[in-house]
Amino acid sequence: MIGKSQNNDYDRLFRLVVIATVTALAVLLVLVIALFATGALSGGKADDSIVIITGDSTDGGSSGNDITQTETDPETTESITGLVLPGGDTAPTYTPPDTEAPETEAETSAETEPATEAVTEPPETEPVKLTEDNSAIPRYTGLDGIEKEFPGTVLTKTADMGEDYIDRIIFLGDSLTYGLKVYSLLDGGRDTKQVWVPSNGTLLLNNVADAKIFYPDTGADITVREAVRTKKPDILIVSLGINGISYLGEKDFISQFAALIGEVKKESPDTTIILQSMFPVAQSYLLQKSINNNKICRGNYWIAKAACENGVYYLNTAEVLVGSDGYLPEDLQSGDGLHISIAAYKLVLEYIRTHAVQK
Numbered sequence: 001m002i003g004k005s006q007n008n009d010y011d012r013l014f015r016l017v018v019i020a021t022v023t024a025l026a027v028l029l030v031l032v033i034a035l036f037a038t039g040a041l042s043g044g045k046a047d048d049s050i051v052i053i054t055g056d057s058t059d060g061g062s063s064g065n066d067i068t069q070t071e072t073d074p075e076t077t078e079s080i081t082g083l084v085l086p087g088g089d090t091a092p093t094y095t096p097p098d099t100e101a102p103e104t105e106a107e108t109s110a111e112t113e114p115a116t117e118a119v120t121e122p123p124e125t126e127p128v129k130l131t132e133d134n135s136a137i138p139r140y141t142g143l144d145g146i147e148k149e150f151p152g153t154v155l156t157k158t159a160d161m162g163e164d165y166i167d168r169i170i171f172l173g174d175s176l177t178y179g180l181k182v183y184s185l186l187d188g189g190r191d192t193k194q195v196w197v198p199s200n201g202t203l204l205l206n207n208v209a210d211a212k213i214f215y216p217d218t219g220a221d222i223t224v225r226e227a228v229r230t231k232k233p234d235i236l237i238v239s240l241g242i243n244g245i246s247y248l249g250e251k252d253f254i255s256q257f258a259a260l261i262g263e264v265k266k267e268s269p270d271t272t273i274i275l276q277s278m279f280p281v282a283q284s285y286l287l288q289k290s291i292n293n294n295k296i297c298r299g300n301y302w303i304a305k306a307a308c309e310n311g312v313y314y315l316n317t318a319e320v321l322v323g324s325d326g327y328l329p330e331d332l333q334s335g336d337g338l339h340i341s342i343a344a345y346k347l348v349l350e351y352i353r354t355h356a357v358q359k
Contacts, residue, residue, distance in 0.1 A: 125148060125149055125151065126145065126148045126149060127149050128143055128144070128145055128146050128148075128149050128301060130143075130297065130298060130301055132294045132297075132298075133293065133294060133326070136288075137283055137288055137292070138288070138292045138293045138294040139293055139325070139326025139327060140280035140293035140296065140297055140318070140322045140326050140327065140328075141293070141294075141297050141326070142297070142318075142319065142322060143277075143297065143300060143301060143304070143316060143318075143319070146301070146304055146314075146316060147316075149304075150304050150305070150307070150308040150314065153304065153307050153308040153312075153313060153314050154304060154313075154314045154315075154316060155274070155313050155314065155315050155316075155355040155356070155357065156355060157354060157355060158354055158355060158356045158358065159354070160350075160353050160354050161353050161354070161356040162353060163187075163353075165352075165353055165356055166186065166187075166349060166352065166353060167186075167187050167194075168234040168235050169194060169233075169234070169235045169236070169237055169352070170194055170195075170196060170231065170233040170234075170235070170236050170237070171186075171194055171195050171196065171237050171239065172196040172197075172203075172213075172224065172236060172237070172238050172239070172240075173196075173197060173203060173237075173238065173239030173240055173276075174197065174202045174203045174204075174239065174240060174242060174243055175197075175201050175202040175339065176239060176242065176279060176339060176340065177195060177196075177197055177203075177239045178195065178197045178201040178202065179334075179339060179340065179345060180192070180194075180195055180345060181195040181197075183342045183345060185342070185345050185346070185349065191216075192216065193216040193217055194216075195216070196213045196214075196215070196216075196224070196227060197213055197214065198211065198212060198213050198214060198221075199212075199213075199214045199221060202243065203240060203243075204243045204244070205240045205241055205243055205244030205248070205253070205256050205257075206244070206256065207256075207259070208224055208240065208256065208259070208260045209223065209224050209225045209259065209260055209263035209264075210223055210224070210225065211223065211224055212224075213227060215227050215230075217230075217231065224260075224263075225263050225267055228263070228264050228267040228268050228271070229267040229268065231268075232267075232268040232270065232271060233268065233271050234271070234272065235271070235272045235274065235357065236264060236271050236272070236273050236274065237274045237276050237315065237352070238257075238260065238273065238274065238275050238276065239276045239278075240256075240257075241253070241278045241299050241300075241303060242278050242279075242291065242296070242338075244256065244299075245278070245291065245295045245296065245298070245299040246290045246291055246295065250302050253299065253302050253306075254302050254305060254306045254309070257275060257303065257306035257307075257310070258306060258309065258310050261273055261306075261310040261311075261312055262310070272312075272313070272357050272359065273312040273313065274312065274313040274314070274315050274357065275303050275304075275306060275307045275312060275313070275314050275315070276303075276314075276315045276317050277300040277303060277304075277314070277315060277316050277317050277318040277319075278296050278299055278300055278303070278318065279296075279317070279318055279321050279328065279340060279344075279348075280293050280296055280297075280318055280321055280322050280327060280328045281293060281296065281327070281328055281333075281337055281338050282327050282328040282329070282330055282332075282333040282337040282338075283325075283327040283330070283337070284330060284333070284337040285333075285336065285337025285338050286336075286337065287338075291338070293326070293327070296318070300316070300318055304316070313357060315351075315352065315355060316355075317348050317351050317352070320347050320348065320350075320351045321340070321344055321347065321348070328340070328344075331343070332344035332347075
């Protein structure tokens with residue numbers, strides 16, 4: 001009886017093994033058939049491409065912004081573009097080598113080359129030659145011809161647009177901007193709502209959008225970003241840099257302006273932005289080792305460059321304040337050789353009216 005029971009156990013075990021084996025083979029056969037059907041085991045015949053999603057699509061993926069690239073071509077796969085760049089711009093779409101893109105480029109170049117040369121031919125974009133005064137007290141060497149290096153950026157001579165033009169402007173800046181309020185030179189006098197400066201009267205060129213200013217419309221201290229978002233100025237003149245040129249290099253100097261411009265454009269796209277040059281200092285200014293006309297002139301060039309690179313305007317106001325000897329005239333400074341007098345501010349405002357944005 002014991003032997004018969006053991007034989008029955010072996011038979012049952014054998015049947016279970018056979019059933020399990022047959023089941024596994026059946027599942028494997030189904031998987032093989034499915035893989036052939038999708039093309040995975042047939043050299044990619046069913047679908048020969050992979051899809052690169054740019055990230056712009058809002059429906060999960062497959063419309064408008066997808067780029068299809070052949071999987072079997074490693075050379076072209078490495079050159080795939082189409083990722084979303086900072087600012088929301090999309091990189092150029094990859095053009096397959098069998099298209100007629102090269103011929104199109106040649107034809108376009110042939111058609112447009114004469115017109116392009118006519119527009120950009122020197123001296124229209126002739127670079128400004130910056131020269132420094134090596135004397136102990138440097139003169140302001142000027143930026144003559146800067147409008148030729150940055151055409152369309154540097155505001156040039158216009159008719160006098162009058163006080164109505166000035167009334168459209170918000171002035172954001174440091175202590176030199178604060179003087180417009182102190183001397184009651186704008187609409188509203190000392191209670192003008194056109195001057196944006198911190199409560200202490202000055203503003204550093206450092207993370208300006210996050211800096212707090214006294215917002216005259218409400219009397220509260222809020223960030224520049226919040227003020228722009230609320231006010232949405234028609235025209236914004238930015239007068240900064242004198243508190244930065246003593247320690248910032250070109251890259252950092254320009255990046256501070258670029259960051260501010262980006263924030264203003266984001267909060268108020270319709271605001272016209274003008275970067276104003278720093279003013280020269282008088283020969284009597286005592287801190288020439290830290291701030292002098294060499295640094296101011298170089299910094300003004302950087303401001304113009306920042307304006308050009310970021311699609312805003314540059315106002316070369318400094319040229320109206322340079323005397324024949326290369327310094328801010330002593331009768332236009334207010335006592336320390338750096339800050340300017342009422343007469344100088346009036347020259348500045350006249351310059352703004354006669355170098356206006358036409359819109």
